[in-house]
Amino acid sequence: MRKLTIIGGLIVVVLAVAVYRAKLGAEETQGEIDTLSAEASSIGKDIAVMKAEEAYLTRPERIGPIARQKLGLEQATPGQYTASEALSRRLGEERLTLPPVEEASPTSAPAPKEVKSREVQSGQ
Amino acid sequence: MMSFDRPQEDVWGPRRARIVAGMLAMVFVVIVGRSAYVAMNGPEQAASSGHAAVAATRRADIVDRKGELLATTVPGWSLAANPSAIWDAGEIASELKSVLPKLDLIGLTAQLSDRKRQFVWVQRGLTQEEKDAVFGLGVEGLQFVEEARRVYPRGKLAGHFLGYTNIDGEGLEGSELAFDARLKAGGEPLKLTLDASVQFVLEEELERAFADFDMKGGAGVVVDTHSGAVRAVASWPALDPNRRGDFSADVRANRALNSRFELGSIYKPLTVAAAMEAGVLTPQDRFDVSAPVKIGAALVKDPHPLPNAKSVTAGDILAHSSNIGTALIAQRMGVERQKDFLRSVHLLGGQSHEGPQTASPLTPEVWDATAMATVSYGHGISVSPLAFAMTYTAFGNGGNYVSPVFVEPVDAAQVEKSQVMSADTAAKVMTMLRETVTRGTGKNADAQGYEVAGKTGTAEKPGPDGYDPNKNITSFAAVFPASRPQFVVLVVLDEAQPRRGDQRTASYTAASIAGKVIARAAPLLDVRPVLTASRAEAASLRVSEATTP
Numbered sequence: 048m049r050k051l052t053i054i055g056g057l058i059v060v061v062l063a064v065a066v067y068r069a070k071l072g073a074e075e076t077q078g079e080i081d082t083l084s085a086e087a088s089s090i091g092k093d094i095a096v097m098k099a100e101e102a103y104l105t106r107p108e109r110i111g112p113i114a115r116q117k118l119g120l121e122q123a124t125p126g127q128y129t130a131s132e133a134l135s136r137r138l139g140e141e142r143l144t145l146p147p148v149e150e151a152s153p154t155s156a157p158a159p160k161e162v163k164s165r166e167v168q169s170g171q
Numbered sequence: 172m173m174s175f176d177r178p179q180e181d182v183w184g185p186r187r188a189r190i191v192a193g194m195l196a197m198v199f200v201v202i203v204g205r206s207a208y209v210a211m212n213g214p215e216q217a218a219s220s221g222h223a224a225v226a227a228t229r230r231a232d233i234v235d236r237k238g239e240l241l242a243t244t245v246p247g248w249s250l251a252a253n254p255s256a257i258w259d260a261g262e263i264a265s266e267l268k269s270v271l272p273k274l275d276l277i278g279l280t281a282q283l284s285d286r287k288r289q290f291v292w293v294q295r296g297l298t299q300e301e302k303d304a305v306f307g308l309g310v311e312g313l314q315f316v317e318e319a320r321r322v323y324p325r326g327k328l329a330g331h332f333l334g335y336t337n338i339d340g341e342g343l344e345g346s347e348l349a350f351d352a353r354l355k356a357g358g359e360p361l362k363l364t365l366d367a368s369v370q371f372v373l374e375e376e377l378e379r380a381f382a383d384f385d386m387k388g389g390a391g392v393v394v395d396t397h398s399g400a401v402r403a404v405a406s407w408p409a410l411d412p413n414r415r416g417d418f419s420a421d422v423r424a425n426r427a428l429n430s431r432f433e434l435g436s437i438y439k440p441l442t443v444a445a446a447m448e449a450g451v452l453t454p455q456d457r458f459d460v461s462a463p464v465k466i467g468a469a470l471v472k473d474p475h476p477l478p479n480a481k482s483v484t485a486g487d488i489l490a491h492s493s494n495i496g497t498a499l500i501a502q503r504m505g506v507e508r509q510k511d512f513l514r515s516v517h518l519l520g521g522q523s524h525e526g527p528q529t530a531s532p533l534t535p536e537v538w539d540a541t542a543m544a545t546v547s548y549g550h551g552i553s554v555s556p557l558a559f560a561m562t563y564t565a566f567g568n569g570g571n572y573v574s575p576v577f578v579e580p581v582d583a584a585q586v587e588k589s590q591v592m593s594a595d596t597a598a599k600v601m602t603m604l605r606e607t608v609t610r611g612t613g614k615n616a617d618a619q620g621y622e623v624a625g626k627t628g629t630a631e632k633p634g635p636d637g638y639d640p641n642k643n644i645t646s647f648a649a650v651f652p653a654s655r656p657q658f659v660v661l662v663v664l665d666e667a668q669p670r671r672g673d674q675r676t677a678s679y680t681a682a683s684i685a686g687k688v689i690a691r692a693a694p695l696l697d698v699r700p701v702l703t704a705s706r707a708e709a710a711s712l713r714v715s716e717a718t719t720p
Contacts, residue, residue: 048185048188051192052188052191052192052195055196059195066202096246099240099322099324100324101240103324106326106328107367107368107375108371122691124619125619126619128699
C-alpha cells in the first residue's frame with residue numbers, strides 16, 4: 048500500500064510539473080502571439096499611413112503638372128486616334144513588313160537594308 | 172480488554188490508506204482533465220486576444236472603381252488630462268491654449284480644476300504637429316490616447332460624395348453615412364463606381380468655370396447609360412472632408428444630390444419622347460411657333476424667334492429650344508400622359524437606390540393646363556441634378572430608365588431598369604439631340620470626335636416676387652457618343668454670370684463646360700472617338716499609294 052502511495056505521489060508530482068511546464072509554455076506562446084499580433088497591427092497601421100501618403104502624393108492636381116513639365120505628357124486628343132488602316136502608313140511600317148515565307152528567296156534577302164534606308168529618308 | 176490493548180492505528184490504517192489513495196486518484200483525474208483541457212482549448216483562447224479584436228473593427232477603406240484610395244483610417248492621437256494630478260489648472264489651460272488655439276480656455280480651466288476627476292478629454296483628433304507641440308510643453312497630468320482617425324488623402328476629390336465621420340468614426344454625411352454599417356464591419360474596402368480621374372476632370376472643369384463665370388454654385392454628373400454606374404458626381408464649391416469644419420453650410424451642401432433646381436429646357440426632350448410614346452407626335456409633324464400661345468394662365472413665349480417659325484418640326488423645336496413648340500406638343504399629349512411619363516422616369520419621386528439618397532422633387536401643387544405647359548419646358552418642377560441625369564439614360568440605351576448605382580461590382584443582370592420608351596423613340600430623340608449640338612443651341616458642347624448629343628437649359632430662378640430674369644440656372648444634359656451611346660453628362664450652374672460679355676445662357680455657360688468635360692473624360696472612360704476623318708485619310712492614302720510610281 049505504501050508503495051502504491053509513493054508511486055501515486057510521484058505520478059502526481061510528475062504530472063504537476065508537466066502541467067506547470069505546459070502552462071508556462073502556453074503563456075510563452077501566447078506572449079509570442081501577442082507580440083506578433085502587436086507587430087502585425089503596428090505594420091498594418093504603417094501600411095495604412097503609407098497608402099494614405101501615396102494617395103496624397105498621386106493626386107491628379109499634383110501629378111498632372113509634374114507629368115507635363117518633366118515628361119512633356121499631355122492627355123490624348125481625338126486627333127491622335129487613327130484608324131488601323133491609316134496606322135501602318137503613318138508609322139512607315141508597310142515598308143518593314145517582311146515578305147511571306149514561300150516568296151522568300153536568296154535574291155530577295157537584301158530587302159531589309161533597303162527598308163532601313165527608306166525609313167531613314169522618310170525620317171529626314 | 173484485549174481490544175483496548177490493540178493499537179488504534181491498526182484499526183484505521185487501511186481505511187486512511189484508501190482515503191489517501193482515493194484523494195490521490197481524484198487529484199490525478201483533475202490534473203489529467205486539466206491537461207486535456209489546456210491541450211485542446213489553448214489555441215482558441217489565443218485567437219480571442221485583444222489585438223485581433225481591434226484589427227477586426229477597423230473602419231473599412233473607400234476606393235474608386237480602379238482601387239484608388241479615397242478614404243482610409245490611420246492612427247491618430249487625442250489629448251486627455253488627469254485633473255487630480257494637476258495643481259495649477261489655469262496655467263496649464265493657458266499653455267495648452269497657446270499650442271491648441273481652438274480650445275475653450277474658460278471651459279478647460281473649469282474641467283481641469285475638478286480634482287475629483289481623473290480623466291477628461293482636452294482635444295481629440297490631434298495632428299502630428301499639434302501632438303509634438305503639446306509634448307514640447309512638458310506639462311504634467313496630460314496623456315496622449317491613440318485613436319483611429321479617418322482621413323481623405325485626395326482632399327477635395329469627391330468630398331461631398333464621400334462625406335465624413337465624427338470623431339468616434341460614425342458616418343455623418345455622404346457615403347460614410349449611407350454605407351456606415353458596411354464600413355463599420357471592416358474588412359475589404361468599399362469599392363465605389365466613381366472613377367477618380369473622371370471625378371477630377373469634372374471637378375476641375377467646374378473650378379475653371381469659376382474663372383470665366385461668377386457663379387453661386389455648380390454640379391455635375393457622369394453616368395453610364397447602360398448600367399447606371401455613376402462615374403463622377405461633383406458639387407461646386409468643393410469640400411475637403413478633412414477640414415469640414417472650415418466650410419460654411421452653403422459649401423457643405425451637396426448640390427448634385429441634395430439641392431433641387433428648376434432645370435429648364437433640358438426637359439424638352441422628355442416632353443418630345445413622352446408625346447411620341449403617346450402616339451401624338453412624329454418627327455415629321457409641323458408646328459407654328461411664330462407667335463406666343465396662351466395655355467391655361469400661361470402666355471408661352473420664345474426668347475428668340477425660330478427660323479421658319481411658321482412651320483417647324485420637333486427636331487427644330489429642340490435644336491432652337493422653342494418653349495412655344497414644346498408647350499404645343501404637351502398640349503397634344505395632355506396632363507395625365509405627361510405626368511405618367513414623368514412618373515415613369517422618377518421625376519415625381521419614388522426613386523430609391525443603394526447609397527446616398529437624392530432630394531425629393533418639388534412638383535406643382537395643382538397640375539392644370541398652366542402647369543402642364545410650364546413643366547413641358549422645365550419650369551415649375553425642381554429635382555436634383557442626379558435624379559435628372561438618370562432620365563437621359565433611356566435615350567442612350569434603347570429606352571430603359573436605369574437607377575443610379577454607386578458600388579462595384581456592377582452586375583449587368585441585376586441593374587434595375589424599366590422600359591419607359593421604345594427603342595425607336597429613343598433613337599429618334601437621340602438624332603434630334605445630336606442635331607441640337609450640330610446646328611442648334613448646343614454647338615459649344617461639340618467635343619471633337621465624341622458625337623455629343625444634348626440639350627441646353629436656361630431657367631430663371633424663382634424668388635419671392637416671381638421669376639428673376641437676372642438670375643439663371645443654366646444646364647446642359649448630354650449623351651455621347653450619339654452613334655453608340657455610352658455615357659450621360661449633366662452640368663448645372665447656379666447664377667453663372669460671364670466675367671466678360673453678357674452671354675449667360677446655357678449655350679455659352681453649361682454647354683461649353685460639358686463639352687470640355689466630355690473631351691477630357693471620354694479617353695479616361697475608354698470611349699474611342701469616332702474616326703470619320705481618319706478613315707477618309709486612310710482611304711486617300713491608299714489611293715495615293717496606288718498611284719505612286
